Amino acid sequence: RMPNQPISGNDLARFAGPQTFMRLPEAQGPAGLDVVIMGIPMDIGTSWRSGTRFGPKQIRQESAMIRPYNLQTGAAPFDSLQVADMGDVAINTFSLAESLRIIESAYDGLHDYPVVPATLGGDHSLTLPILRSIAKKHGPVALVHVDAHADVNDEMFGERETHGTVFRRAYEEGLLVPDLVYQIGLRGTGYTAEDFSEAAGWGFNMITAPEIWHKSLTPLGQEIRQAIGDHPCYLTYDIDSLDPAYAPGTGTPEIGGLTTPQAMELIRALRGLNIVGFDMVEVSPMYDTSGNTALTAANLMFEILSILPGVAYR
Amino acid sequence: RMPNQPISGNDLARFAGPQTFMRLPEAQGPAGLDVVIMGIPMDIGTSWRSGTRFGPKQIRQESAMIRPYNLQTGAAPFDSLQVADMGDVAINTFSLAESLRIIESAYDGLHDYPVVPATLGGDHSLTLPILRSIAKKHGPVALVHVDAHADVNDEMFGERETHGTVFRRAYEEGLLVPDLVYQIGLRGTGYTAEDFSEAAGWGFNMITAPEIWHKSLTPLGQEIRQAIGDHPCYLTYDIDSLDPAYAPGTGTPEIGGLTTPQAMELIRALRGLNIVGFDMVEVSPMYDTSGNTALTAANLMFEILSILPGVAYR
Amino acid sequence: RMPNQPISGNDLARFAGPQTFMRLPEAQGPAGLDVVIMGIPMDIGTSWRSGTRFGPKQIRQESAMIRPYNLQTGAAPFDSLQVADMGDVAINTFSLAESLRIIESAYDGLHDYPVVPATLGGDHSLTLPILRSIAKKHGPVALVHVDAHADVNDEMFGERETHGTVFRRAYEEGLLVPDLVYQIGLRGTGYTAEDFSEAAGWGFNMITAPEIWHKSLTPLGQEIRQAIGDHPCYLTYDIDSLDPAYAPGTGTPEIGGLTTPQAMELIRALRGLNIVGFDMVEVSPMYDTSGNTALTAANLMFEILSILPGVAYR
Amino acid sequence: RMPNQPISGNDLARFAGPQTFMRLPEAQGPAGLDVVIMGIPMDIGTSWRSGTRFGPKQIRQESAMIRPYNLQTGAAPFDSLQVADMGDVAINTFSLAESLRIIESAYDGLHDYPVVPATLGGDHSLTLPILRSIAKKHGPVALVHVDAHADVNDEMFGERETHGTVFRRAYEEGLLVPDLVYQIGLRGTGYTAEDFSEAAGWGFNMITAPEIWHKSLTPLGQEIRQAIGDHPCYLTYDIDSLDPAYAPGTGTPEIGGLTTPQAMELIRALRGLNIVGFDMVEVSPMYDTSGNTALTAANLMFEILSILPGVAYR
Amino acid sequence: RMPNQPISGNDLARFAGPQTFMRLPEAQGPAGLDVVIMGIPMDIGTSWRSGTRFGPKQIRQESAMIRPYNLQTGAAPFDSLQVADMGDVAINTFSLAESLRIIESAYDGLHDYPVVPATLGGDHSLTLPILRSIAKKHGPVALVHVDAHADVNDEMFGERETHGTVFRRAYEEGLLVPDLVYQIGLRGTGYTAEDFSEAAGWGFNMITAPEIWHKSLTPLGQEIRQAIGDHPCYLTYDIDSLDPAYAPGTGTPEIGGLTTPQAMELIRALRGLNIVGFDMVEVSPMYDTSGNTALTAANLMFEILSILPGVAYR
Amino acid sequence: RMPNQPISGNDLARFAGPQTFMRLPEAQGPAGLDVVIMGIPMDIGTSWRSGTRFGPKQIRQESAMIRPYNLQTGAAPFDSLQVADMGDVAINTFSLAESLRIIESAYDGLHDYPVVPATLGGDHSLTLPILRSIAKKHGPVALVHVDAHADVNDEMFGERETHGTVFRRAYEEGLLVPDLVYQIGLRGTGYTAEDFSEAAGWGFNMITAPEIWHKSLTPLGQEIRQAIGDHPCYLTYDIDSLDPAYAPGTGTPEIGGLTTPQAMELIRALRGLNIVGFDMVEVSPMYDTSGNTALTAANLMFEILSILPGVAYR
Ligand SMILES: [Mn+2]
Ligand SMILES: [Mn+2]
Ligand SMILES: [Mn+2]
Ligand SMILES: [Mn+2]
Ligand SMILES: [Mn+2]
Ligand SMILES: [Mn+2]
Ligand SMILES: [Mn+2]
Ligand SMILES: [Mn+2]
Ligand SMILES: [Mn+2]
Ligand SMILES: [Mn+2]
Ligand SMILES: [Mn+2]
Ligand SMILES: [Mn+2]
Incomplete structure (x- = not known):
């Protein structure tokens, strides 16, 4: 029996139908699913512009343009994996700390099942509770972290859990295998010369943007894939x-970043990784009224779906 | 047993959850429902700016802000009526004529049940097939038509079925009781002095905008309600x-139109009408990046729901 | 023989065709015309937000939605007047002073013919050279000036000719009959208590916004029409x-201003005035991406065309 | 000696100069000031759209268009009061609870001086700590609260301090004289029929929007002014x-609200109140790219400054 | 005698003057012209976002910034070719099928003259009737098709003529020399693995985006130019x-596409082709309020004009 | 003693605090400063879209996201240089000629001190008076001019001083060492084949965009740095x-331009130049509602600050 299929744009116009990811069926729970799409609509962990609370909505809306077959790579994720959209986590929009607890608990519930959580954010602070839940099941994981920022601050305004402190906390709590952490695209400005060097000391592999300007990211992706091997890996x-x-x-945009060809090359070269979860964060719709940032996020979600373990290629 | 309730903004943040109207449950069919929300995402019947194909999506998104109880009038529509969202009609976005046939057929299917269809448009051409279907069930209906335009052209580019010809066709086809047609808010410019006078000759009651500038519309609404009495009535x-x-x-905006207080006064004064269907059309989201036009449409939908036969008042 | 007609929206879709005002024919000169549409695309006379240089373009674009017959009043301006669009004055965008000279000269050229210039702005500084040219032909004129601002400053940054000094200069130069000057809609804030009182001392009739809040402007318009009588009158x-x-x-928006019903009431009540020229200024398109401000300006232009001497009413 | 004056738009172009409120001087502390402008840039207390964290910035930017003299009423606030802008409160953007503590403490510091705090928000949750601080100094205050919402919820997501619970908390804590609380403009939808009635039971005077549609608010303002008399009054x-x-x-926009003429009438009619503090909240700039909402907020701030005790009228 | 020249930005400010392409003269018909600019304002053939009906308007508006001489290549198209703007085709905006018939007929009329039609779209469905008309005159043509999509679907919603089926229809009808069809930039997602492979089987040469990421397109352009040689060629x-x-x-945006340097390299390398017609389609202005997408389209139009047969180089 | 530091985003939320560049302290004059930030808010020298008058405001606003340490290069400009923001030059927005005189005079005042002026524009015409002032102090300077346009027109509308004539005037007036002028990124279209060649004849080194497409600009930057050596150099x-x-x-956007990686490579490779002043011009905020163009400008300002003589590297 064929798994769930997105509604085809030739059966129902793309601007019609349910606003689930790629117009896949909704699911009430993870039973029977290989991949669960989960939204976490929050922005109270952001330090500059807000608005990511509407990220999941707009990523889902723009995802209606994506067709089920990856013409460029041959991947047919919906032929082999059962995917559905479970909707949104019921965060508490007035309390970041409470929201992180709610998220962890929600993902603990998912992890009773052999399911890969695919998360639509939301600001990056949501990754910390997901990693906590992931580590309960899989132990410390490898991490592929594509970001302008290392998100390894110790505190922001005295708070230890924000979108800028995620991976220091994850390191401290033993959620990661430090040598198998790859942070790609780092750039921007900092408060001290040590902003990155401390994390490098933990074992984190930090690839700054200038190192990869003008280059295909296929070699980098292949190198990471080989280094991580079969270790359970989270992709944020x-x-x-x-x-x-x-x-x-x-x-929090930073100039001098990746292009979309580079983003796709990187993801495609990671095929073969044992991905146990992934997320797409920090889309703030009001800062792009064309909808194209959300469309990009939706396409990159699809690219990651295309490299999950078990996906058939034609 | 309590009927369907919108998800509360205190249970799930408004920017979370399903993108149905007011986050009501979805329904696969009209069985058991008193009111069915139906989207018709189309814009190929428009003559100036397009974009209404995204109207249903954005009205649903903005409707998440509406709470279930009408504080200003006391109406509690979801206490007494079973309402659900059936999603969108699968129109053919490449053919207006074909789309009108599809819509009529879809509404014929609804009308096997004792349900009030509440339609989110979409351009105004969608009202013609709905009226055709309504008339099969209810015979010629009274019509409350709030619009800047009378939509009584004979042809546009030789086409007889567009967003500007709806009510001439409906008249010719006997779908309406002409003396019980009320067109409210008419204004703008025309091609001849007879643009309105012919329809007036059929019996249509035309209330132009200048007649109601600076005025409460409560008296007008009461007058219309009394004139129509118990006759089955469609509100477009x-x-x-x-x-x-x-x-x-x-x-196709026209200056010198109604204010939202007037719009609400009018609808509230119509309470008591035997409404057998209604629609909210011509929201084109890209021309209002704030989302507020869609929010307004959603609120007016709620106001109409609040005056449906059988709604309890507290 | 019928005068020039706008291209009908039923012959050529509104988003097609030439970008002249209401898609009227272009004209190379004023010969044979009763009314000439003239654009003056400038913004170097503005003191806060710029962008009015694109005003004429967008007013023309949005004017494509207007049909030739004024349904609300019965006016049929294009049945009785020969109207065409002469395009734009070739101002010098790097010099306000030089631009004002160019404008005056261009209007002097028009005034060899019995034509009413209808100007699309552009910032309000353009009205000064037009009045200079008008006064050469007609002598001091009556003035109906609808504005949030009196534009009677003496100097701005030491400059005597800007969008805020127009009517003091016009007064000083004897271009106006002070007792027949009506400034309507004045409001906002000022630098001294005397901002308005000096001009009131010259004879100017100043109607501030609070005086007309919540009111129909039909009585005010009728009063002005009677006071001015047959005197040549310019409407800005x-x-x-x-x-x-x-x-x-x-x-330079100011809160607490006129509504569009009031604007239309005022213009319609002025029917009968001996209008010898008029303009529509200060539309800055980038501050309204919907296009509706320009649409409003286009409609008000049409309303003024509808009350010109000689217009037939049906 | 003349108090601080805003930089004149004729001395320095409005788009130049410091981004303080009305380009008034900055101040490091409240000593010597009659009124202190204070920004509280926060949005983590909002329940639907975010973005009010940029409210103070844009209100200040748009305030550059306001001139120092209130032409419509004769008020000359800067002739009689010493006003300066103290910048922003250093809230903790990751914790609503912590931010409320910081705000209260900051205002306690102000209240060592005989100064009226004039606050630019920010979401409405900031009013609660201000009222706490105000009450320490003045005891329970009268309240003029202009809002679409009563903000008297008990909890939202289990939180007792959000932008929707402010005035219940203030009531419970005895910060208000309930009979001297006036909530004006209430509308929208609710969760129960009791949403407003409980607060009415406490003595709150609730004026819903439909009660004041189409009406001048001068009588209402006068009535409130008389009822409150000389009692210390906070205006939110x-x-x-x-x-x-x-x-x-x-x-969280709600249709059917006040017009700006009504807003100005109301404020002007309140002249004579013993205002001990006021705020302007919930401006979310990204939802109005024209800047006009912030301009409106800036003008209403100026209108309130114009009615403060001690302001000279010319 | 010098052919038509665009109005210089130094003679008339760019925001002034007629809204023809590059402010070239209008023409009533093709007689005497080498190249005719034609607009086809339509969007009823689009499957996702609409709005391309305003494409010709905005491309013309933004084209006012282009000067007549191609500084980068030395091309001086207006020294050697007579170019004028014939305005827009009078499509029927309510019927896609009828519009395609109107377009074909309009281009048949052009083809009585030795003129190269240069078309501003509008959605891509307009290319089918143009190719039908082109083939009547030139027989099957070579095709350079730059697009994210192959547009070789068989049907969409049962319709055989939409913006996604153009080149399958053209192939079936023998309008193309299949071996001389080059589709460049293909990417995105599909419905089956065969989405592209069937057309490849016809002989179409398909260059996907990943093949050309990070590369100059000069070599590809040269290769195509040599393969096509002197065969009449249409560029879409x-x-x-x-x-x-x-x-x-x-x-219908797709991530991972061409850069503008690549686009210019490709066009410039095609110099020498026997281009018998070309078009620029799918610009939807509302999704880019900066106007830059239309500016890009205008510049690429100019680049293609610069490589037409007979253009002088300095 | 540590020089002035930007307010840290961890001490005061980025959306709070003064709107100076990077939230540095304000200064009333240049005494004691190494670098002075100066805004010149003007747009009356622009030839197409206006709006650069708001450039300094928005660059300052977006600069709040930049942290003080250049993580990618190790530069710590605020450890070694005393930098402050002196606000805006009080130009006359109604007269370009007068404004240029005011600017020159303002910069003459700066040059009594050993300070590097760092200017936020504003349109490019402001660079001419700055160069006049610079040359009085330093004699003819080397120039690194990064621009799509050479800005070497002789006249525009008969005016000799506009944003398109700056560097011809500077050349004629002997403000530059022609052989040490580098114009980088030139492209777009022109009026004659000689648009660039005349300036090349003066000795200007012109690097067009196609020469550097797809390339790192590090080699070009190094070459320029070596050629200029220690000669006083202005960077525009x-x-x-x-x-x-x-x-x-x-x-006046032109397609086919630099990427931000190229821009940063170029600036970083110029480290070692004897920069005596620099500016960042032509940011027009309304054409990018995301704010990102201004953010980019702010970051490039920071990159230039990072290469000033005397900056410490960690
Ligand atoms: Mn991050
Ligand atoms: Mn980041
Ligand atoms: Mn209609
Ligand atoms: Mn209508
Ligand atoms: Mn004015
Ligand atoms: Mn004004
Ligand atoms: Mn509130
Ligand atoms: Mn509220
Ligand atoms: Mn295509
Ligand atoms: Mn395409
Ligand atoms: Mn320049
Ligand atoms: Mn330039």
């Missing part, structure tokens, strides 16, 4: 890794 | 009836 | 006279 | 009290 | 071939 | 040098 994709030309709709 | 609401200050996001 | 319409809700796309 | 102005046509740039 | 340019970063204002 | 950065994908918010 901050849309601000892309240059603001390619993704203007985000809260 | 073109958002361009509102002044562009109040509803900038529409395709 | 600053779009910022409207409330920013009704005309957001302008450079 | 939620920009969403205005209709979305007049103030689209806000987070 | 879908603006969505560009990456959405470079052309956000379009209806 | 027109944001339209960037491709419109990267900087949509500008007045």
Whole structure:
């Protein structure tokens, strides 16, 4: 029996139908699913522009343009995986700390099942509770983290859990295998010369943007894939890794970033990784009224779906 | 047993959850429903700006802000009526003629049940097939038509079925009781002095905008309600009836229109009508990036729901 | 023989065809015309937001929605007057002073013919050279000036000719009959208590916005029409006279302004005036991406065309 | 000696100069000031659209268009009061609870001086700590609260301090004289029939929007002024009290609201109140790219400054 | 005698003058012209976002910034070719099928003259009737088709003539020399693995985007030019071939597309082709409020004009 | 003693605090400063879209996101240089000629001190008076001019001083060492084949965009740095040098421009130049509602600050 299929744009016009990811069926729970799409609409962890609370909505809306077959790579994710959209986590929009607890609990519930959570954000602070839940099931994981920022601050305004402290907390809590952490696209400015060097000392592999300007990212992706091998791996994709030309709709943009060809090369070269979860964060729709940043996020979600373990290629 | 309730904004943040009207449950069919919300995402019947194909999506999105109880009038529509969202009609976006056939057929299917169809447009051409279907069930109906335009052209580019010819066709086909047709808010410019006078000759009651500037519409609404009495009545609401200050996001705006207080007064004064169907058309989201035109449409939908036969008042 | 007609929206779709005002024919000169549409695309006379240089373009674009017959009043301006669009004055965008000289000279050329110039602005400084040219032909004129601002400053940054000094200069130069000057819609804030009182001392009739809030402007218009009688009259319409809700796309908006019903009432009540020229200024398109401010300006231009001497009513 | 004056738009172009409120001087502390302008840039207390964190910035930017003299009323606030801009409160953008503590403490510091705090928001949750601080100094105060919403919820997502619970908390804590609370412009939808009635039971005077549609608010303002008399009074102005046509740039808009003439009438009629503090909240700039909502907020701030005790009238 | 010249930006400010392409003269018919600019304002053939009906208007508006001499290549198209703007085809905006018939007939009329039609779209469905008309005159043509999409679907919603089926129809009808068809920039997602392979089987040469990422397109352009040689060639340019970063204002954007340097390299390398017609389609202005997508389209039109047979180089 | 530091985003939220460049302290004069930030808010020298008058405001606003340490290069400009923001030059917005005189005089005042002026524009015409002032102090300077346009026209509308004639005037007046002038990124279209060649004849080194497409600009920057050596050098950065994908918010965009990686490579490779002044011009905020063009300008300002003589590297 064929798994769930997105509604075809030739059966129902793209501007019609349910606003689930790629117009896949909704699901009430993870039972029977290989991949669950989950939205976490929040922006109270952001430090500059807000608006990512509307990210999941607009990524889903723009995802209606994506067809089920990856023409460029041959991947047919919906032929082999059962995917459905479980809707949104019921965060508490007035409390970041409480929201992080709610998210962790929600993902713990998912992890009773052999399902890969695919998360639509929301600001990057949501990745911390997801990693906590992931680590309960899989132990410390490898991490591919594509971002303009390392998100390894210790505190912001005295708070230890914000969108800028995620991966220091994850490191401290032992959620990651530090040598298998790859942070790609780092750039921007900092408060000290040590902003990145401390994390490098933990073992994190940091690839700054200038190192990869003008280059195909296929070799880098292949290198990472080989280094990580079969280790359970989480992939967290901050849309601000892309240059603001390619993704203007985000809260803390940094110039000199990745292009979309680079983003796709990187993801495609990671095929073969044992991905146990992934997210797409920091889309802030009001800063791109064309909708194209969300469309980009939706396409990158689809590219990651296309490299999940078990996906058939034609 | 309590009927369907919208998801509360205190249970799930408004920017979360399903993108149905007011986050009501979806339904696969009309069985058991008193009111069915139906989207018709189309814009190929428009003559100036397009974009109404995204109207249903954005009205649903903005409707998440509406709470279930009408504080100003006491109406509690979801206490007494079973309402659900059936999604969108699968129109053919490449053929207006074919789309009108599809819509009529879809509404014929609804009319096997004792349900009030509440339609989110979409351009105004969709009202013609709905009226055809309504008339099969109810015979010629009374009509409350709030619009800047009478939509009584004979042809546009040789086409007899467009967003500007709807009510001439409906008249010719005997779908309406001409003396019980009320067109409210008419204004703008025309091609001849007879643009309105012919329809007036059929018996249509035409209330132009200048007649109601600066006035409460409560008396007008009461007068119409009394004239129509218990006759089955269809209510068609073109958002361009509102002044562009109040509803900038529409395709053929005309200055000097209704205010939202007037729109609400009118609807509230119509309470008691035997409404057998209604629609909200011509919201074109890209012309109002704030979302407020769609929010207005959603609120007026709620106001109409609040006056349906059988609604409890507290 | 029928005069020039706008291209009908039923012959050629509104988004097609030439971008002249109402898609009227172009003219190379004023010979044979009763009314000439003239654009003056400039913004170097503005003191806050710029962008009015694109005003004529967008007013013309949005004017494509207007049909030739004024349904609300019965006026048929194109049945009785020969109207054409002469395009734009070739101002010098780097020099305000030089531009004012160019404008005056261009209008002097028009005034060799018995033509009413109808000007699309552009910032309000353009009215000064037009009045200079008008006064050469007609002597001091009556003035109906609809605006949030009196534009009677003496100097701005030491400059005596800007969008804020127009009517003091015109007064000083004897271009106006002071007792027949009506400034309507004045409001906003000022530098001294005397901002308005000096001009009142010259004889100017100043009607501030609070005096006309919540009121029909038909009585005021009728009163002005009677006071001015047959005296040659110039009508200058600053779009910022409207409330920013009704005309957001302008450079120096002031809250608490006119509604579009009031604007139309005022113009319609002025029917009978001996209008020898008029303008529509201060539309700044980038501050209203919906296009509706320009649409409003186009409609008000049409309303003024509808009351010109000699217009037939049906 | 003349108090601080705004930089004149004739001395320095409005788009130049410091981005303080009306380009008044900055101040490091309240010593010597009659009125202190204070920004509270926050949006983590909002329940629907975010973005009010940029409210203070844009209100200050747009305030550059306001001149120092109130032409319509004769008020000359800067002739009699020493006003300066103290910048922004250093809230903790990751914690609403912590931010409320910071705000209260900051205002306690102000209240060592005989100064009227004039606050630019920010979401409405900031009014609660201000009232706490105000009450320490003045005891329970009268309240004029202009808003679409009563903000008297008990909890939202289990939180007791959000932008929707402010005035219940203030009531419970005895910060208000309930009989001297006036909530004006209430409308929208609710969760129960009791949404407003409980607060009415406490003594709150609730004036819903439909009660004041089409009416001058001068009588209402006068009535309130008389009822409150000399009692210390706090004025809190939620920009969403205005209709979305007049103030689209806000987070929880409700149709059928006040017009700006009504807003100005109300404030002007309140002249004579013993105002001990006031705020202007809920401006969310990204939802109005014209800047006009912030301009409106800036003008209403100026109108309130114009009625403060001690202001000279010319 | 010098052919038609665009109005110089130093003679008449760019924001002034007629809204023809590059402010060239209008023409009533093709007699005496080498190249005719023709607009086809339509969007009823689009499957996702609409709005291309305003494409010709905005491309013409933005084209006012282009000067007549191609500084980068030395081309002086207006020294050697007589070019004028014939305005827009009078399509029927309510019927796609009828519009395609009107377009074909309009181009048949052009083809009585030795003129190269240069078309401003409008959605891509307009290319089918143009090719039908072209083939009547020139027989099957070579095709350079730059696009994110192959547009070789068989049907969409049962319709055989839409913006997604153009080149299958053209192939079936023998309008093309299949081996001389080059489709460049293909990418995005599909419904089956065979989406592209069937057309490849016909002989179409399909160059997908990943094949040309990070590369100069000069070699590809030279290769195509040599392969096509002197065969009559039609060039169809879908603006969505560009990456959405470079052309956000379009209806079906696909990430990972061409850059504008690549687009210019490709066109310049095609110099020498026997181009018998070309078009620029799918610009949807509302999705790029900066106007830059239309500016890009205008510049690419100019680049193609610069390589037409007979153009002088300095 | 540590020099002035930007307010940290961890001490005061980025959306709070003064709107100075990077939230540095304000200064009343240049005494004691190494670098002075100066705004020149003007747009009356522009030839197409206006709006650069708001450039300094928005660059300052977006600069709040920049942290003080250049993570990618190790530069710590605020450890070694005393930098402050002196606000805006009080130009006369009604007279370009007068404004240029005011600017020259303002900069003459600066040059009594050993300070590097860092200017936020404003349109490019402001660079002419700055160069006049610079040359009085330093004699003819080397020039690094990054721009889509050479700005070497002789006249525009008969005016000799506009944003398009700056560097011809500077050449004629002997303000530059022609052999040490580097114009980088030139492209677009022109009026004759000689548009660039005349300036090349003066000795100007012109690097057109096609010469550097797809390339790192590090080698070019190094070559320029070596050629200029220690000669006093002015750096003028027109944001339209960037491709419109990267900087949509500008007045005369030209496709096929620089990427932000190229812009940063170029600046970083220029380290070692004896920079005596620099500017960042032509940001027009309304054409990029995301704010990202201004953010880009702010970042490039920071990159230039990072290469000033005397900056410490960690
Ligand atoms: Mn991140
Ligand atoms: Mn990031
Ligand atoms: Mn209608
Ligand atoms: Mn209508
Ligand atoms: Mn004016
Ligand atoms: Mn004005
Ligand atoms: Mn509130
Ligand atoms: Mn409120
Ligand atoms: Mn195509
Ligand atoms: Mn395409
Ligand atoms: Mn320049
Ligand atoms: Mn330039």
